[in-house]
Amino acid sequence: MRSRLLLPAVLAATLLATACGGGSGGAGNGDKTAAPAASGQAAATGSLTVWADDARAKPLQEIAAAFTRDKGVKVKVVQKGLGEIRDDFVSQAPTGQGPDVVVGPHDWLGKLVHNGVLAPLELGDRAAAFSPVALEAMRYEGRTYGLPYAVDSIALLRNTELAPQAPASFEELLATGRRLVDEGKAKLPVAVPVDPKSGSPYHLYPLQTSFGCRVFGTKPDGAWDPAGLELDSPGCLRFAPWLRGLGKDGVISTSLTADIATDAFLKGRTPFLLAGPWDAATFKAAHVPFAVDPVPGADTAPARPFVGVQGFFVGAKSANPILAQDFVLNYLSTPQAQRALYDTGGRVPAATAVLDQVENDPVVAGFARAAQAGVPTPNLPAMDGVWADWGLTQLAIVQGRGDPTELTTAMAGRIRAKIAAG
Amino acid sequence: MTQTLPTQPPHTPPRRHPASSGERRPAPARHRGLGGLATRIVLLAIVDALAVYGLLALAADRSWWMFGALLVGTVAVNAVYAGKRHVPAKYLAPGIALLLVYQVYVVLYTGVAAFTNYGDGHNSDKPDAVAAILAHSETRVPDSPVRPASVVARGDRVGLLVTQPDRSVRLGWAGHPLEPVEQPVYDAGGRAVAAPGWLALTYSQIAGRQKEISELRVPVTDDPNSGSLRTADGISAAAYRSTLVYDHDADTITDRAGGVVYRPTSDGVFAAPDGTRLSPGWKVFVGLDNFERILTDQDIRGPFLGVLVWTFVFAGVSVALPFGIGLVLATVLNGKRLGGHRIYRSLIVLPYAFPAFLAALVWQGMLNTDYGYVNVSLLDGAHVPWLTDPWLARLSVLAVNVWISFPYMFLICTGALQAIPAEVTEAARIDGAGRRQVLRHIKIPLLLTAVTPMLIAAFAFNFNNFNVIYMLTGGGPKDPDAPIEVGSTDLLISLVYKLAFGGSNRQYGMACAVSILIFVVVAAISVIGLRRSRAFEEQT
8 A cells, every 4th residue: 555655656756856847947938928018017027046156155145135125036046066067057058947147267258158158248337346357357259258256366375473574586485484494493395285186287377477487378458369378488498497396305295285285384384375365264263373475486577376256157048138137237246245245255356446445354455466466367268178288297397207398398289289179 | 886785584484374274364455445546546636737837837948858758758657557457567657767767868868969069169059159159249339338228118119218428318229220319207317217109118027028128239320330239237238239140041150340251060160261160169960970089089099998908907806806805704704703793894884884985085185195194104204106106006096996895895795695594504514514615615606696796787887986086096197298188097987087078178979979988898798797697597
């Protein structure tokens, strides 16, 4: 008897799942036709789906609630893993089941535009409210696709008890660090996080650019040029042996993972850490006395870290294009919304007005200065293929597996071939 | 890897049937009560109601394939459960439904995708691609302002009402350039919201006509070079000019600036005669192209053989060694002579309780050259490159995988040993067999019969053991001179991952094609293995 009851129940559940899966698109269609053409009734006016990762979902929920109150539009904030949002968006948007708005870093842009899933955004006068580097990051092939709200970059975190003075150059930094190690006050002169599997192009980029070694050249309008890979430029060929020198001396080690590096700084075992803003809260909570400065250069050119810009994007196949644009352009762009995002997320604001309000926080101010010196991470779709070769070659150079110059030249050749193959 | 263990307890006495004399077994319930019938009707009704809802939703969405599938499914469910017949089907139907949804559909999808160029830049259909190309080519007229605008309607027609900086107001609609409006109605903010004959749309009305409004283009003047006004958010408008025009009948895209004509190609993009391509493209069937590339591409063929050999070694050792360890432990702990064997058993099963990928990550940290527990604490500060030397990395990957999988083998062997009836071993003893002989000639052959299918399954699983490789070494260490990113510990499956997703584009079609080839390899091995072991043959 029991099993006879159970079977239809299981089936009902299965069918329910199927019905729900197919139903949401239909519901969207229903909304469209349900709005009466002539009556002035402001009933439910549609709904928006926003994809955000866990760090962003909560502050968004509050702003979304305000939008719902004012405009009667339901906003569903779906929390997803940051790693899944981009690829899921690319594969789901064509089916019409994708989100109306997504939150993510600007370096997704190339891939998203290349797949035709993003709608251009016209910021208009609102653009004046944001820092130039944030706006530059949100442009792809001459069009703007995202509304920025936060900027991240690598900076130099310094334990002020061990090193009261900010070093003017990387050489000075190393001298201080080595002295502290000799005196027994620290274990590592500096902690540069390296992933043993994929290297550390991101953390090493400020040092590399101080040798005049950029990843790509730029077009006249300042955008990255995918045809102009510069990873084997003369500057890069000077950087490679220098990097090998650091590896030989044990200053940079391929086994110093981000976890170990962070832990070393947390416990005062190193005076300097190259890091983004992600762990600043941990250090604060642990009462580590630290200051944040831009990464000093190791050679004559300016040290320019990569800047990641977090922003909001509107889907090209959104069933609610006007509502989505209204939400992003007229709600999320306001100083209040940008401030709310800062208050819960704590990231360096991309809106200059909000940055002015919070500049008395030395950590935010420090990361903001570091980002101002930086360049947006290339948002070219080709970057996916660049990171892997770039990082693996860095690992080989640091470990001394081959001649640094030859490794660098070979890497550039491989990456060019990959980009050409598409 | 969720095989069930044989659960028959070892010393159950044969069940005695109650003597038929005097005792009366209750007759099977031939006709169920009214309650059962009612429950069945209610449940079927609920299922049907949900199905009808799903059908309506799918029809509104024009998903006719899904509509058909759901319709057939619903009819089948009703046919099976409504009547008293089809009793076996009543039990099989849920399983079959799940099989169709989770297995057959996925397999078919993979099979179809392998013959397409589905991937980055080709992720949707042609109309989507055309729309995206045109949207991307639409640029704002230089130095044109963003003006406050209202969406207004007259009957079915929507128009844009634009307030100029000097408070003068202009109105236009599709194909009808802006012209001045007399006596407009302003809102409190000084923005015109209505004009004679034209009604302002409320926010919910705008929401109801979003597609129409976002597609609305109002020419600024008669001169096409001055661009067209469009609104993105319903409250402001700006002038845009499009450089590209799509000709629906000729199926071409023309660049107005240079007169270049882009035509669709067989691989799903619009391309100019000089080879310039417009992005994005769309999904098309490319026949056997993906398979051809795998079999002829030098970058793939070069490392393929080495990876194939290593994959067999990895999968073989990952089955043989844990099985050996598991068998020995199970035999030792199966006897009751060892004190506290229950505690040992629980401890041995512990690694199995860890999620495999978590275990791999923990091991990655422990095997770190300079800071890992193994080198620092166990080897007193040695710097053994466990994961960065090619041969040590292979050894480490195997060692960790053995650690992860031996508890499973131990469980299986314990279960199989306990399932061997005590009478058999007793009989062997009486016939004069020693402990070792019993093990070798009685227990192990019986045990092997029981576990061989599981060993084959374990082999197939390890053949594609992506997690352990990816988490521990990422396939590396990689030879920096190799043409493609293939490392010493890469299995076929992680090679596929890198081929399909490691370049600048994600190539799903290609990934599907390689998975099909891997399936062929694994299936062949399994079939040969099962044939030889005769594991699935009925025992007579």
